[in-house]
Amino acid sequence: MTAIKTEHIDVLVIGGGPAGMAAAIAARLAGARHVAIVERGGYLGGILNQCIHNGFGLELLKKDLTGPEYAQHYIDQVKRLKITVMLNTMAIDITKDREVTLSNSKDGLIRIKAGAIVLAMGCRERTAGMLSISGTRPAGIYTAGVAQTLINLKNLMVGKRVVILGSGDIGLIMARRLTLEGAKVISVVEKSPYPGGLLRNVTQCLEDFDIPLILSHTIIEVEGRDRLESVTLARVDRHGNPLKSRRKKIKCDTLLISAGLIPENELSKKAGVRIDKKTGGPIVDEEYHTSVPGIFACGNVVSVHDIVDWASMDAEIAGASASLYSSKPWHRHHALEIELDNEISYCVPQILRGSRDTEVSIRVKRPIEKVFVGVRRDTMLSRSAYHEILIPSEALRVPIKAGAVEGAENLSIFIEKSSSIKREHK
Amino acid sequence: MKRDLICTICPLGCKVMATYAHKKATAICGNRCPKGEAYALSEIRNPRRILTTTIKVEGGIFPLVSVRTNRPISRDSMRRVVKNLHNTFVKAPIEIGDRLAHGVSGSGSDIVATRSIPKKKAKP
Ligand code: SF4
Numbered sequence: 155m156t157a158i159k160t161e162h163i164d165v166l167v168i169g170g171g172p173a174g175m176a177a178a179i180a181a182r183l184a185g186a187r188h189v190a191i192v193e194r195g196g197y198l199g200g201i202l203n204q205c206i207h208n209g210f211g212l213e214l215l216k217k218d219l220t221g222p223e224y225a226q227h228y229i230d231q232v233k234r235l236k237i238t239v240m241l242n243t244m245a246i247d248i249t250k251d252r253e254v255t256l257s258n259s260k261d262g263l264i265r266i267k268a269g270a271i272v273l274a275m276g277c278r279e280r281t282a283g284m285l286s287i288s289g290t291r292p293a294g295i296y297t298a299g300v301a302q303t304l305i306n307l308k309n310l311m312v313g314k315r316v317v318i319l320g321s322g323d324i325g326l327i328m329a330r331r332l333t334l335e336g337a338k339v340i341s342v343v344e345k346s347p348y349p350g351g352l353l354r355n356v357t358q359c360l361e362d363f364d365i366p367l368i369l370s371h372t373i374i375e376v377e378g379r380d381r382l383e384s385v386t387l388a389r390v391d392r393h394g395n396p397l398k399s400r401r402k403k404i405k406c407d408t409l410l411i412s413a414g415l416i417p418e419n420e421l422s423k424k425a426g427v428r429i430d431k432k433t434g435g436p437i438v439d440e441e442y443h444t445s446v447p448g449i450f451a452c453g454n455v456v457s458v459h460d461i462v463d464w465a466s467m468d469a470e471i472a473g474a475s476a477s478l479y480s481s482k483p484w485h486r487h488h489a490l491e492i493e494l495d496n497e498i499s500y501c502v503p504q505i506l507r508g509s510r511d512t513e514v515s516i517r518v519k520r521p522i523e524k525v526f527v528g529v530r531r532d533t534m535l536s537r538s539a540y541h542e543i544l545i546p547s548e549a550l551r552v553p554i555k556a557g558a559v560e561g562a563e564n565l566s567i568f569i570e571k572s573s574s575i576k577r578e579h580k
Numbered sequence: 581m582k583r584d585l586i587c588t589i590c591p592l593g594c595k596v597m598a599t600y601a602h603k604k605a606t607a608i609c610g611n612r613c614p615k616g617e618a619y620a621l622s623e624i625r626n627p628r629r630i631l632t633t634t635i636k637v638e639g640g641i642f643p644l645v646s647v648r649t650n651r652p653i654s655r656d657s658m659r660r661v662v663k664n665l666h667n668t669f670v671k672a673p674i675e676i677g678d679r680l681a682h683g684v685s686g687s688g689s690d691i692v693a694t695r696s697i698p699k700k701k702a703k704p
């Protein structure tokens with residue numbers, strides 16, 4: 155796999171993580187001749203390499219794989235399909251005419267004109283600086299993902315007595331990992347009244363090891379001169395504001411922060427791609443086409459996915475669409491922006507053109523029980539399904555047929571309490 | 581005693597309520613299929629999990645290799661198994677799927693590499 159200095163590439167994929175690899179493979183299988191992946195790290199697979207736990211691939215590959223194994227499944231295909239891989243290479247600029255500037259230490263600057271581009275840069279972690287914690291900044295404070303890199307890839311242990319702020323999946327996974335490695339995880343602290351990660355992770359990472367999950371609490375202060383010595387825990391009210399009473403100091407030498415992930419879109423913005431304020435990622439249609447013709451996006455750069463399988467599935471659509479676009483560019487006029495119920499925080503794709511059957515991912519703002527989720531076309535209910543419970547940490551995929559979009563003037567996704575709607579579905 | 585479990589067999593994640601005494605279930609409800617009952621029974625009797633961890637590598641391009649047990653092991657033995665592996669070193673190159681340790685946890689399960697670690701090239 156050597157770097158190249160080609161002028162023209164059919165499909166250029168930016169990012170060599172799970173989404174990027176799946177997109178590149180799909181593009182190649184759909185007929186694109188020259189497909190290349192640009193990866194700024196030294197290997198393919200991205201974040202999967204440090205996610206050594208299992209539970210990957212259950213949905214898509216029907217196998218229970220660890221992160222590195224899931225990555226290998228795709229790396230093998232990238233090799234077999236002779237996809238060009240440029241490692242240690244940064245994409246520094248993209249124009250709306252799909253001219254990309256790359257840079258690496260071996261070739262210096264490389265300029266590429268791509269038939270289509272797939273953005274798959276993934277996401278980054280919210281850092282401690284973005285949270286309002288007062289006090290000193292001693293050593294011993296890490297984001298959960300950095301701690302994961304140190305422990306799982308570099309063989310560096312982060313501490314002995316650990317508090318974790320935020321119950322997102324990486325925080326939960328790290329609680330178990332640290333415990334197995336011999337550290338004492340004192341508690342996982344979550345500001346909202348419900349856990350942020352998947353329920354199966356709450357069970358297998360916390361309950362299995364008797365690690366307390368303290369809901370509706372946050373950390374308001376850290377103390378320590380050189381090394382962290384304690385954190386102060388406070389209960390929060392319904393709006394998330396810390397209460398004056400009910401504070402408690404916990405002695406610990408390490409604080410992990412698992413405060414969520416943000417799509418990495420510096421590059422997308424350079425290309426002039428329209429960004430959705432709610433997801434933090436590009437607005438896409440059901441082909442994962444962004445607002446800039448010929449530029450597609452998939453995976454966590456679009457919106458943070460709960461499980462990697464969904465990211466790979468969306469990426470396959472993006473890759474195949476990019477391949478078609480590179481051979482025969484199109485321009486579609488019909489575009490419907492999906493309207494959302496007040497209970498839904500966002501959906502992806504945000505726009506439908508009726509070009510293919512699709513699954514729209516929605517995420518609710520708070521847990522709701524016993525509801526119907528339905529799709530309304532103009533004034534007609536076209537489909538609805540019953541759900542025992544919907545929670546913010548687990549997105550729901552709502553299937554929508556291409557036919558439902560064709561000729562429609564208005565399309566909305568709604569949620570209704572089961573008592574207020576008769577079982578009129580289908 | 582009563583315990584609320586989340587069945588982790590499939591993504592539906594049913595809430596399974598189990599009533600039991602002395603590790604024997606007396607009533608199980610909430611599961612949408614029979615797998616959920618089997619899951620609840622084994623959770624009460626002897627929960628088993630796939631263990632994933634890392635082992636130190638000598639002479640590889642990375643200092644660690646990620647590993648897993650080839651079958652679920654008793655949850656209560658996980659910490660002990662990880663501790664024992666702290667003293668284990670393996671030599672690069674390692675291929676994904678290689679068996680790096682045998683018969684851990686006393687149950688005949690093996691430790692298998694989940695990533696390939698090539699040898700570090702000597703500097704010319
Ligand atoms: S009980 Fe059956 S349906 Fe429910 S989560 Fe378990 S396996 Fe899935």
